[in-house]
Amino acid sequence: MSLYEIKNKLYKREKNEKPPQLGQTGFDPRFAPIDIARKSFSKEDAWIVEAEQSRLAKRKIWRTGFTIAGGLILFILLLLGFLKFRQTSFSQDRVEVSLSGPQETLSGKSLTYEIKYKNNNRTTLKNAILKISFPKNFIPENNPEFSPEGAGSLTLNLGNIAGKKEGAVEFKGKIFSPKGSLIYLKAEINYTPSSLGGQFISQNQLSVAVQSSPVKLEISAPQNLANDDAIDYQISYQNNGEKEITGMKVKMEYPEGFVFTKAEPLNSEGNDFWRIGTLAPGQNGKIVISGKLSGVRNYIRTAKAYIGIMDGEDFVIYDEENIETRIIGSPLIIRQVVNGRDNLNVNLGELLRFEIRFRNDGEIGLRDVIITEKLEGEALDYASLKLEKGAFNPDSKIITWKASDYEDLKKFEPGQEGLVKFSVKIKESLPIEKSSDKNFIISSLAKIDSQDVPTFIEENKIISGNRMDMKINSEIVLETTGYYYDSVIENYGPIPPEVGKETTYAIHWKISNALNDLSEAKVKAVIPTGATVTEMKNPQDAVLHYTFNERTNNLVWEIGNIESGAGILNSPREVVFQVKIKPSPEQVSLAVNLVGETVFSAKDLFTGEEIRFFGNKKTTSLKEDAKLEKNYKVQPAE
Structure with missing residues (x-):
């Protein structure tokens, strides 16, 4: 459309309409100069064009806006629909895990x-693992089909679990x-939904109550006891089952204030473990543990006993x-x-001086007080007993x-105090005839009583007592x-x-041991200057360490454990090694030193004592070698 046509359209008059009569002015183009008229007409045309273009631009903007808004709304609706679809395709609540089986046993x-397990979702559960x-x-x-995963768990790879499977x-x-025990079994499935990222876990558990045990355990002890008095725990x-049980052990947990003395049968691991071994149906046994118990008046001391088996390093309790x-x-x-001591270990041949x-x-004053001392132990030489006063009953000891x-x-x-004394000697030796002849103890139980000591309705008559248990150290030669x-x-x-x-x-070291087992045993000797140790030894697997330098010249025999009865019930522990000498002129007519100061050391596993004593030196004067006779002195070089 031309500018002229636009103008006519905008200013079109109705038919027979006369234009208004205007006076002549300088603004009338008919009377204005030509250049002014042209100029006025150009401005009017530009305004008309600009208005039309603005109207068309606004219409285009609105049309574009509506298009974008519609597209955005459509995108949001599609996104919400997609999310809703994903949400309804998986829910952790729709993955079910259950356990079924005996809840009492x-x-x-x-x-x-x-x-x-059940997947009630539409989506697949990927890489599912049951634990x-x-x-x-x-x-x-x-x-x-299961694989162990550490202690206390098993796993099974289930793979992918499809929807609705x-x-x-x-x-x-x-x-x-x-x-009466209650244990819990737990099952869980770890998986990744195919429609979502990340891992999820669904789980459940089942409780199981134990109604009885095939092994029955009982423990008995005094209900009341005077402070520091002797006590026996009987297990x-x-x-009671129909099958034998192997690898049985009994474990004891002692109360505070208890001091262990001995046990029958002998404990096999420390003072609190006993190996029972195999228990056949109906088979029974008994353990008696002796010691003394101390504590504040009216305090309750609780002892616990367990029976079970070892599973690796864990003790599995039956009862x-x-x-x-x-x-x-x-x-x-x-x-x-x-x-002079209230707790000590003793040695064979030692004199024991008692003060009570x-x-x-x-x-209140107490009438007719009686004091007694009961002695126990086959190691005591009762013939050596010396009393200042009092009387000894050889039958009851x-x-x-x-x-x-x-x-x-x-x-x-x-507030009155008193004192009695006596002494007795330990035997010089004890008979060792079987492997159980070890871990000897001397016990003494002192008691004091009076007819005026009160007796309560709920208690027996209170008699004060004090017990001492003296362990005898091992005897080593x-x-x-x-x-x-x-x-x-040779x-x-x-x-x-x-x-x-x-x-x-050839030098022989021979060790005999009686009474107790030993650990960490070794013999150390100084090899004199001028003598050396060769590589010859017997047995070949004997652990001999020879260290030579300008300051030390030591030989160490690492023995380790030595059982009680070694050298008595069986062969002694022995090693043979060779020493070489090359005499010098100043040693002429003298015996040459072969082995210097010798030291034996070990730990007594029963008494806990660190044992240490010195052995004899050795020279070329070997009286035990009958063939050598007197040919031990150094002769001049020929």
């Missing part, structure tokens, strides 16, 4: 449990736990029991010491002191011998030895 009975967790007293068995697996095992056990003992008070106090002190801590011996005992006043004419190692060189020439000798 007998300890030791074989059990089978079923684990069901079963259980406590240490559940022992899995016959589950070849389900499955089930079984696993088996036994529970070993005391009656009884029996297999457990506990017993409580209350510490009660007494107006009479009694204490004893031996050789007693006191009335009550508020009890010493008794009464008012007829000490007048103060007739009426023992509040180290024998050092030497030979030129030896049956084990020696060489001139006899008698000559200046400037090498001569060798």
Whole structure:
């Protein structure tokens, strides 16, 4: 459309309409100069064009805006629809895991449990892994499709679980736990939904109550006990099941204030473990543990006993029991010491000097006080017993002191104290005839009583006592011998030895041990200057360390453990090594030193003592070598 046509359209008059009459002005183009008229007409045309273009641009903008808004709304609707689809295709709540099986059982009975899983989603669960967790007293068995994952768990790779699919697996095992125990089995599935990223876990658990155990355990002890008095814990056990049980052990957990003395049978690991081994159906046994118990008046001391088996490093409990003992008070106090100590280990042949002190801590005088001392131990030489006063009963091994011996005992006043003494010697040796002849103990139990000591309705009569248990240290013999004419190692060189020439000798170290087992045993010796140790030894696997430098010249025999009875019930521990000498002129007419100061050291596993003693030196004067005779002095060089 031309500008003229636009103008006519905008200013079109109605038919017969007359234009308004205007006066002549300078703005009328008819009367204005030509250049002014043209100029005015151009501005008017530009305004008309600009208005039309603006209207068209606004229409285009609105059309574009509506298009974009519509597209955005459509995108949002599609996105919401997609998210809604994904949301409805997977929900963790629609993955089900369940366990089914016995919820009540007998300890030791074989059990089978079923684990069901179901995917109620539309999406697939990728890389699904089933994990079963259980406590240490559940022992899995016959589950070849599962793989162990550390202690207390098994895993099974289920792969991918498609939507609307389900499955089930079984696993088996036994529970070993005391009656009344409650354990939990847990099943969980770890998976990744194909429609989502990240891992999810769905899980469930099942509780199982133990109604009874095939092994019955009981423990007994006094309900009331005076402070620092002797106590015995008796443990009884029996297999009430229909099958034998192997690898059984009994474990004891002692109360605070208990001091272990001995056990029958002997404990096999420390003072708190006993190996029972195999228990046949109906088989039973008993353990008696002796010691003393101390504590504040009216305090309760609790001891616990367990029976079970070892599973790796874990102790799996079949049954457990506990017993409580209350510490009660007494107006009479009694204490004893031996050789000035209230806790000691002793040696064969040692003299024991006993002092028993007693006191009335009550508020009233006590009449006719009696003091007794009961001695136990086959190691005591009762013939050596020496008493200042009192009487000894050789049958009961009890010493008794009464008012007829000490007048103060007739009426023992509040705060009054007293003292009695005696001595007895330990035998020089003890018979060792079997492997159980070891771990010897000497026990002494001092008691004080009076007819005026009160008796309570709920308690027995309170008698104060004090017990001492003295363990006897092991008896070790180290024998050092030497030979030129030896049956084990062949020696060489001139006899008698000559200046400037090498001569060798065989040295034997032989160890015998009685009474207790030893550990960390070794023999250390200084090899004198001028002598050296060769590589010859017997047995070949003997651990001999020879260190030579300008300051030290040491030989160490690392022995390790030595059982009680070595050298008595069986062969002694022995090593043979060879020493070489090359005499110098100043040694002419003298015996040459072969082995210097020898030291034996070990740890006594029963008493806990660190044992250390010195052995003899050895020279070329070897009286034990009968063939050598007097040919031991160095001769001049020929």
